[in-house]
Amino acid sequence: VNVNRSQTATASARLEQIPAPLVPPDVDTPCPIVDLAVLDRNIAAMQAAMDAAGVRLRPHVKTHKSTEVARRQLAAGAQGITVGTLGEAEVFADAGIDDIFVAYPLWCGGSKAARLRAVHERTQLMVGVDSVPAVEVLAKVFTGAPGAPGVLVEVDCGAHRSGVRPTAVGEIARAADRAGLPVHGAFTHGGHGYASPAARPAAAEDERSAMEIARCTLDAAGMSTDVLSAGSTPTALLAAQPPITEMRPGTYVYNDAMQVALGACEPAEVAFFVAATVVSSAVDGQVILDAGAKATSRDVVTQVQGLGWLPGYPKAEITALHDYHAFVSIPDGSAAPALGEVVSLVPTHVCPAVNLYDELTVCVDGRVVDQWKVDARGRSG
């Protein structure tokens, strides 16, 4: 209990340091806003850290889903990109990106077989697998085709989501090899690092040790270990060491209240906000914002009290999100935004929030400088 209390206190202290962004005047709310200067700094900093560690950066684009942001990541030095769905692969391949890893145990049912063949014809694709049946389905998709995509075997390093135990990669890899799929190595995701600040170094260590065991196992099976890929924003800076060859953080471009609370980014590194208007103050001790569940993320995050964070109003708590209403509880005597005021909301989890918008308003110092498409919005399969 003491640990949790002190963690929450630290998380709150971090959140309180998020600078209130300058919001462009006359913005039509709810409006997703990208702070371009912060975004570019975040891209450069992660690239520099990976370069210094001698690890390739293959950012996960599910956070931003924007070809404009991916181009900036590649221009800064990223090796290629990571996607979570075939739909994302299609969008980024169409944009000319030719080195794409689908970090997902794809099951090629329905029209996915034809879609996968089509996208592999125009880009260099790598695909995740975590079972022999999935390997067989994937191989069948490319039977008789000129070349099949490479595969990485997914390893569970403690997140207990998908992936086999690291000692079991050999069986999957050999099945892929027999089926004619080129095996390039293994990948993992230390998602359990999102649990708390203390979980981050432990999850990073789990990523490294799982990849080391996978490396030995693949070696023993006579399979390639060219790619040993790991990563998440909470573990990226901690895990970027041998045997890991490649890191796949995604959230670091924009960050969110969860990353700040975890200490995985600095408060000044939040680059995405939802501008929202106070539309009602009729109920005592509360204001209503026009950024509801269809305008920001509903993720409940252990380290963050409430469903988002309002810079400048540290005592305000977002207690509920209905479709078009955010409930903001205002404790007695604490600062509250006024009726009609435009405030900035930091989502608890930025990835699902971005996926709600077709376009982002890009700002520098509170001036609108661009509109970017969220090209792969809704491409969830």
Added chain:
Amino acid sequence: VNVNRSQTATASARLEQIPAPLVPPDVDTPCPIVDLAVLDRNIAAMQAAMDAAGVRLRPHVKTHKSTEVARRQLAAGAQGITVGTLGEAEVFADAGIDDIFVAYPLWCGGSKAARLRAVHERTQLMVGVDSVPAVEVLAKVFTGAPGAPGVLVEVDCGAHRSGVRPTAVGEIARAADRAGLPVHGAFTHGGHGYASPAARPAAAEDERSAMEIARCTLDAAGMSTDVLSAGSTPTALLAAQPPITEMRPGTYVYNDAMQVALGACEPAEVAFFVAATVVSSAVDGQVILDAGAKATSRDVVTQVQGLGWLPGYPKAEITALHDYHAFVSIPDGSAAPALGEVVSLVPTHVCPAVNLYDELTVCVDGRVVDQWKVDARGRSG
């Protein structure tokens, strides 16, 4: 505690009766599926109930956001439609629907003033207000214009979201009248009826009594009470009595696990499912579906154990939703879907789930008969 336990038991028993829908073969998952026969039955049943009660039906289109569904509701006898945002009003006005109530305390900042004027030129608009400042901003939008939209004063009947106390409607109504906005009555939303089955009749009674007080207050202020509007799917059938003149349920077209658990619909009245594929079964006691947080709703609902419901697998529990992964916990010895199997997921809350998709696959008896656009998807402001 006993009450809660028995409610949960009843809720589970109801959920277990949701028939597993026929899923079309070769569907590309995650795929939003509408059962057309169930949808049409739901539309007809709600209309018949409101007709029998002598109450006008003005369905909230935020659930479906599809002009195709709105046309069916109007053809069945609905008076007009309800929307939650100006963006929704624009989309449905463009589709030729000319009687639209914006059941929201609009604050016309940014470009909303020009947008509101433009949409009011091509449809008959009614707008919600719950403060004198909002009335003044709204009136200013229509200064010098040929005619301003009518207003309904929002009343808080116990949901404590937006709206004034029913005894306070007179002040807002008079301010609107002085500012040149035609006052037509009042509206409320018994959102606290979502709390539990027992809360439904209480919230319905709160809607009726709040509208009765509002009626007396408006009468005393010399203001119109032509429209006394209430409603939600949990309260619609219970509150449709005088003095209420109009009901605004939305969710009833598709329903969801929450409505089934609340007893607000029958298990056979669920018309919306997300078809999803088991993509991984690598971790013991668990399978992973490809319908994550960007493919279904993350709403946590008191009456439903887990983040959705899988007909046919009553012991399976959706314990977490990552962006592209649904975690399904399978207790020892209970039925589990197999790797590669396509299952149907009933969202906890259908409205935010529908808003994730551009198109819906419309089926009859497991055959695809149509594709419908979610025309107002993402129109959250």
